[in-house]
Amino acid sequence: MKDFGMLSRFKLPKIGLSDIEWPRFDFSKIQWARMPKLKIGDAVAKLPIVQGGMGVGISLSGLASAVANEGGIGVIAANSIGMLDPDYYATHKDANAIALRKEIRKAKEKSSGIIGVNIMVAVNDFSALLTVAIEEKVDIVFLGAGLPIKGIPVEALRSAGVKVVPIVSSARAAELIFRSWLKKYADVPDAVVVEGPKAGGHLGFKADQIEDPDFELERILPGVVDVVKDYADKLHRTIPVIAAGGVYTGTDIHNLFKLGASGVQMGTRFVATHECDADIRFKESYVACSEDDIEIIKSPVGMPGRAIKSKFLREISAGKKMKIKCAWKCLKSCNIKTARYCISLALDNARRGMLENGFVFAGSNAFRIDSIISVKELLHELQTQYLCAREKGAGTLRSEYERALEKLNSLKEEYLIALKNGVNSLREEYDIDIEKGANSFRLEYLAILDKINNLKSEYLKALDNANALKDELTTLFEQYALFNRYQSQKI
């Protein structure tokens, strides 16, 4: 028996491919996404699009039912809705409750989809209008222009199955509402609309915040999402956040979803539809206006508003006081003695196409409207744009993945070659040399040992090289797994 001393104790390290999982990934199995549904309590809308309530009389049963029929959420604006009745000045505020009930019933006759009612907290008949919405069992009430905290009949709302969605402009307002509700009612709202400063109508911002980038929708949305998520997690509920204000395309929707929104509320785009309940002259003023025609006004509601410039508004800001016939004090903040005009009447005149005696509320993007289309066409356009935006994002990842996969394959080949040529051929040489060493006598022993040591370090270098390649492969696998997880979460 020959004794090779340390030679026999030198073991060659082994390296195998068995610990590497080669990717199995088939793009044909991916189902490219549709717009996700919007779930508010037990109401599930096929499309995550809420048509914003628009007063006075801009969104009634016609528009709301058309949107609901296409899978969105249609909303009737309740404020001063009684002005639809020619006897409004005789019937006063009861006219609002009567007209609201009528419009809800009409909308429900025309659609079995989801119908909501928008009620401004700032109106004096807020509770009466809310009662009608409860009695008529609308699906959802959207409560804006003030904080819906006091005097909310939560039990009655719950037993009628009416979901409640406040409209806020900050995370602070959302926190205040949720905290107060939990304390007062041991309950929280079912969703939240966060409306940024690009919206049409009254804005929940101070005049100097409207153009301030710190208050833009994309900045305030994540804060509201965080507040709502805290409550949703604590109460084990799903409470979606719906983004509003300046949403114009399906790409906008896609971008807001990436920031945590689960739905959007849109107003301006729905005005420019055949089904919108306003006079055609109201809608055409959107088509005709330019960016410079859209301005911020001070409203008797006590908030700034966004509207299309008009002779009426010019005269008001020049100090003219219009003749006011006040049916009743419909707005909590309105003072008939100091108000220069009646905003309900001005908005109702505009609704009826009498633009010279009123003005048109509009979002900052109204100038982009170039035609009046159907609700169906609008929703189709938004969905197509959304899907394109989704696929574009996925497409970039997909080509990145394909490039990574190509690199992975070439690395795999390199690795195998390194293993075969580098390691295995060295191993053969090493074995032969051991053989040689065995057949020679002690004289050759040291030389052989040297050579073997050289071979060993060469071998280890080759092994290092193979291991570095293996590390690179592992990183690629991790990227691949991340990508896979991204796909499964998003789809």
Ligand SMILES: Cc1cc2nc3c(=O)[nH]c(=O)nc-3n(C[C@H](O)[C@H](O)[C@H](O)COP(=O)(O)O)c2cc1C
């Ligand atoms: C003509 C018009 C009237 C509106 N009236 C109301 C209203 O009565 N109550 C309310 O909460 N929001 C009202 N809004 C706001 C919308 O519901 C919606 O949130 C807003 O317009 C979204 O911004 P966008 O127009 O850029 O899509 C009105 C908006 C417009 C354009």
